[in-house]
Amino acid sequence: MPLTAPSDLPRTLGALRSSGHELKGVKTEIRDNLLTALRTGTDPWSGIVGFENTVLPQLERALIAGHDVVLLGERGQGKTRLLRSLVGLLDEWTPVIEGSELGEHPYDPIAPLSIARAAELGDDLPVTWVHRSERYTEKLATPDTAVADLIGDVDPVKVAEGRSLGDPETIHFGLVPRAHRGVVAINELPDLAERIQVALLNVMEERDIQVRGYTLRLPLDILLVASANPEDYTNRGRIITPLKDRFGAEVRTHYPLEVADEVAMVVQEADLAAEVPRHLIEVVARFTRHLRESSAVDQASGVSARFAVAAAETVAAAALRRAALVGETRAYARPVDLEAVPAVLRGKIEFESGEEGREEEILEHLLRRAVADTARFALRGVDLGGLADAVATHPVRTGERVPAAEVVAKLPTVPVLTEVATRLGAEGTEDPGPMASAAELALEYLFLTRKLAKDETDDGDTVEYG
Secondary structure, three states: OOOOOOOOOOOEHHHHHHOOOOOOOHHHHHHHHHHHHHHHOOOOOOOOOOOOOOHHHHHHHHHHOOOOEEEEOOOOOOHHHHHHHHHHHOOOEEEEEOOOOOOOEOOEOOOHHHHHHHHHHHHHOEEEEEEHHHHEEEEEOOOOOOHHHHOEEEOHHHHHOOOOOOOHHHEEEOHHHHOOOEEEEEEOHHHOOHHHHHHHHHHHOOOEEEEOOEEEEOOOOEEEEEEEOHHHHOOOOOOOHHHHHHOOEEEEOOOOOOHHHHHHHHHHHOOOOOEOOHHHHHHHHHHHHHHHHOOOEOOOOOOOHHHHHHHHHHHHHHHHHHHHHHOOOOOEOOHHHHHHHHHHHHHHOOEOHHHOOOHHHHHHHHHHHHHHHHHHHHOOOOOOHHHHHHHHHOOEEEEOOOOHHHHHHHOOOOOHHHHHHHHOOOOOOOOHHHHHHHHHHHHHHHHHOOOOOEEEOOOOOEEEEO
8 A cells, every 4th residue: 555645745846946956767766765774873774684784884885886786696595675675776766747657756757758848847747756665676587588678669559549659658568667766676577588688788888778669768867776696698598798787886795704793684575373482493493504504505596594494383283282182271392392303395496316215314413413513612611411310310302292301300410501591592581392392402412522421202293411
């Protein structure tokens, strides 16, 4: 639903001039707002995680230079989200000629009909205001995209009404001209057929459009941005050289470089059906990173950040299901819920051709590594020997069918568990869920480091550490 502009904004060309409003090109507008944000310490990239010292400085320099930009990176690196965040660098409200098909500025009409109206009405030319959210246009490049979709075509209805083919008013404008004075984003640009990419050449350089042999000179004011997967240059398509040359900047994106960034991204993006403690989110983050480093996984395909998000959501869903099965009123995720991840998300990973039949084994191995790494980091400096000795004498039973209260009741009374609870955020609550989750992580770490044995039932519903 369109936002309503403030009522005190000028509504005619004359009033707009009297207000002192200045016309700026869209690239100048973005540059000025970006520089203002940088000077005042305001973050212009809300919600963008892990690019602070790498991608964002490059993108900011490109925007300050007034360049059209293409973002290159594997799937799930946040390219689309970054493009959409450009909206925040536009002025909140901008004036346009009321009824204008191309959203032209009242000071600078470019379509024949708008030019005629401006000449006829003068200072009485009606003005309306458009919110910045309406000045961003996005198109997913698909092989069936036509020139008419992007640039325009002759409207047969207007021709039938008696206009000649040479009349500019017979043209039905496409997505790019309609984005005049805004941002145009084309996702997966190499998927656009090469003959369609050619249609963008004049738009980016000469700023005119050609429809069915008729050339209409339109000084379009747009920022063109695009995303592409580097593999697309050779697999599904490529960005033609003349078009690539017209982009002033090519910026490479990447997956989160630090575990903390991966965790922050999951926390921000995941819609969790149950409470998932940070140590399990960290397991998911490390698991995703191990997949990106594994020689068994097709790294050209990449392991999307969406995998980590989906994994966290799967853990939460497993916790909620488990709570329903055992009658718990609060669903709180425990390490046992991680077991659902490999089976559910296996289809999101592309493996190397020689790994057929080993996919689940690879996923389970890397998940165990992630659990061990997370526990080692979270519990570094904590001597778990006392816990291992106590559990070896009095085994602890856990699993999907074992409520958290029962797990906690069977835990030995050893001082080290207090430190484990403190490290993993389980102290200061009467709810048994956090303590059961923390203790399970410590027990699993002892098993993975061969300090404890673990026996599983045939159905996998319960596990006994001892």
